Amino acid sequence: xxxxIGSAVAIIVAESLGxxxxxxxxxxxxxxxxxxxxxxxxxxxxxxxxxxxAISISYILFNTLGYNPWVYGIFIVxxxxxxxxxxxxxxxxxxxxxxxxxxxxxxxxxxxxxxELTILGIGMGIGIIxxxxxxxxxxxxxxxxxxxxxxxxxxxxxMAIALKDKKACLVQGISFEDDYKEKPIDRDKxxxxxxxxxxxxxxxxxxxxxxxxxxxxxxxxxxxxxxxDAGNNLLSNTRYLISYLEMRSHQxxxxxxxxxxxxxxxxxxxxxxxxxxxxxxxxxxxxETNNVKGLLEDLKKLYDHYKKYKLPVTREEFEYRATLFxxxxxLEYFLKIKRKFMLEMARGGY
Numbered sequence: 001x002x003x004x005i006g007s008a009v010a011i012i013v014a015e016s017l018g019x020x021x022x023x024x025x026x027x028x029x030x031x032x033x034x035x036x037x038x039x040x041x042x043x044x045x046x047x048x049x050x051x052x053x054a055i056s057i058s059y060i061l062f063n064t065l066g067y068n069p070w071v072y073g074i075f076i077v078x079x080x081x082x083x084x085x086x087x088x089x090x091x092x093x094x095x096x097x098x099x100x101x102x103x104x105x106x107x108x109x110x111x112x113x114x115x116e117l118t119i120l121g122i123g124m125g126i127g128i129i130x131x132x133x134x135x136x137x138x139x140x141x142x143x144x145x146x147x148x149x150x151x152x153x154x155x156x157x158x159m160a161i162a163l164k165d166k167k168a169c170l171v172q173g174i175s176f177e178d179d180y181k182e183k184p185i186d187r188d189k190x191x192x193x194x195x196x197x198x199x200x201x202x203x204x205x206x207x208x209x210x211x212x213x214x215x216x217x218x219x220x221x222x223x224x225x226x227x228x229d230a231g232n233n234l235l236s237n238t239r240y241l242i243s244y245l246e247m248r249s250h251q252x253x254x255x256x257x258x259x260x261x262x263x264x265x266x267x268x269x270x271x272x273x274x275x276x277x278x279x280x281x282x283x284x285x286x287x288e289t290n291n292v293k294g295l296l297e298d299l300k301k302l303y304d305h306y307k308k309y310k311l312p313v314t315r316e317e318f319e320y321r322a323t324l325f326x327x328x329x330x331l332e333y334f335l336k337i338k339r340k341f342m343l344e345m346a347r348g349g350y
């Protein structure tokens with residue numbers, strides 16, 4: 001709609017001023033309209049520089065070699081090459097069209113130069129003005145941001161379930177209740193007692209697989225929309241939102257590693273229970289403004305809690321507990337990503 005209306009208005013204005021080749025103003029308007037305000041202004045500036053370059057080359061070539069298609073071909077070779085050299089290639093198509101007017105008129109004089117400059121001004125001016133009317137995505141982005149938080153929160157909860165619900169237990173017939181009385185995390189709820197598969201047959205389902213594809217696509221689209229919104233805000237600082245989403249993207253990559261590690265543990269360990277509870281705590285406290293300082297303190301308590309366990313006896317138990325420790329280290333990294341972001345924000349980095 002903007003392109004259609006803007007092009008029509010540009011041609012009408014050019015015709016009302018009695019300009020030659022007035023229809024070119026409509027084409028210039030069409031080529032000026034981009035996805036964002038910042039992009040539109042940047043490209044317009046490059047095209048103005050490209051116009052000056054095109055005029056200079058045309059004046060020298062046409063007045064030296066004559067007005068014929070071969071000379072115009074030489075102009076294109078030089079103009080395109082220099083445009084790529086000076087990174088103003090966005091102005092190639094538009095200015096190549098304008099220079100054909102000199103070829104058609106077989107003259108480059110002051111009246112025709114003013115004609116071309118006026119067409120350029122009308123086309124780009126109307127394109128810039130009409131492209132200042134851009135939709136505001138902030139409310140939409142904010143809603144999707146909350147959906148993203150909920151998706152990550154659900155993945156964390158699913159990971160906790162995946163740690164607790166296994167087909168078999170490494171040490172059968174044991175209760176974790178006595179061993180888990182001294183918890184590193186203060187909660188109102190009572191610690192869970194392990195339920196053995198033979199006591200609850202419905203736990204004998206297939207291993208939980210967490211699929212990140214939907215989350216990756218959702219976040220990719222959200223970041224794209226955030227960049228587009230940033231491009232439409234000429235004065236306001238939009239760095240925070242983009243940095244925040246990129247921080248979440250970094251955290252999601254860590255969650256993918258944790259998910260793979262969880263699948264490497266096919267049995268239920270008593271050491272899995274406090275770790276699963278800690279992941280649930282992260283999920284419950286997962287929100288934008290949490291500086292995760294308290295979670296990192298609870299993580300330190302969890303490290304201390306694990307130091308009280310006896311060393312593993314079998315190779316199998318050693319490997320599984322080593323994997324649990326690796327998950328714990330990844331969770332620490334997951335939290336430190338957010339902690340670093342919050343500290344930088346507090347210092348005015350975003």
